[in-house]
Amino acid sequence: METYTxxxxxAGLDPAxxxxxxxxxxxxxxxxxxxxxxxxxYIGVTNDIARRAYEHREGLLPGFTKRYDVKLLVHMxxxxxxxxxIQREKNLKKWPRAWKISLIELANPDWRxxxxxxx
Numbered sequence: 001m002e003t004y005t006x007x008x009x010x011a012g013l014d015p016a017x018x019x020x021x022x023x024x025x026x027x028x029x030x031x032x033x034x035x036x037x038x039x040x041x042y043i044g045v046t047n048d049i050a051r052r053a054y055e056h057r058e059g060l061l062p063g064f065t066k067r068y069d070v071k072l073l074v075h076m077x078x079x080x081x082x083x084x085x086i087q088r089e090k091n092l093k094k095w096p097r098a099w100k101i102s103l104i105e106l107a108n109p110d111w112r113x114x115x116x117x118x119x
Contacts (some may be wrong), residue, residue: 027047027080028045028047029079030043030044030085030089030092031049031052031075032100034072034074034111037111040068041070042068043100045085045088049118050115053073053114056073057071057073073113073115075103075107075114076114
């Protein structure tokens with residue numbers, strides 16, 4: 001081991017540099033928005049659930065959720081891997097509507113807006 005200005009170099013790596021280069025842990029979310037209980041549903045994926053839910057709620061982006069007044073965050077699932085999150089989103093979009101409603105009601109039987117839980 002060599003020491004440079006009070007830093008220990010192990011196996012040729014400066015630990016300070018090694019830690020700075022470590023990948024950041026990112027969480028991705030698959031989420032379901034609804035217009036009301038048993039209403040219109042929207043399924044999406046994001047890395048910032050609070051921002052994305054806010055955008056839907058406020059109608060900041062044109063598209064499906066704004067057109068159909070889909071503003072309630074009723075379901076979300078965290079993932080560490082974006083590929084797994086995207087695959088889950090694609091799978092959920094292919095599910096029959098009854099399965100999607102059952103998924104929501106399993107964890108959120110009252111269809112409570114989960115946006116308040118994000119703060």
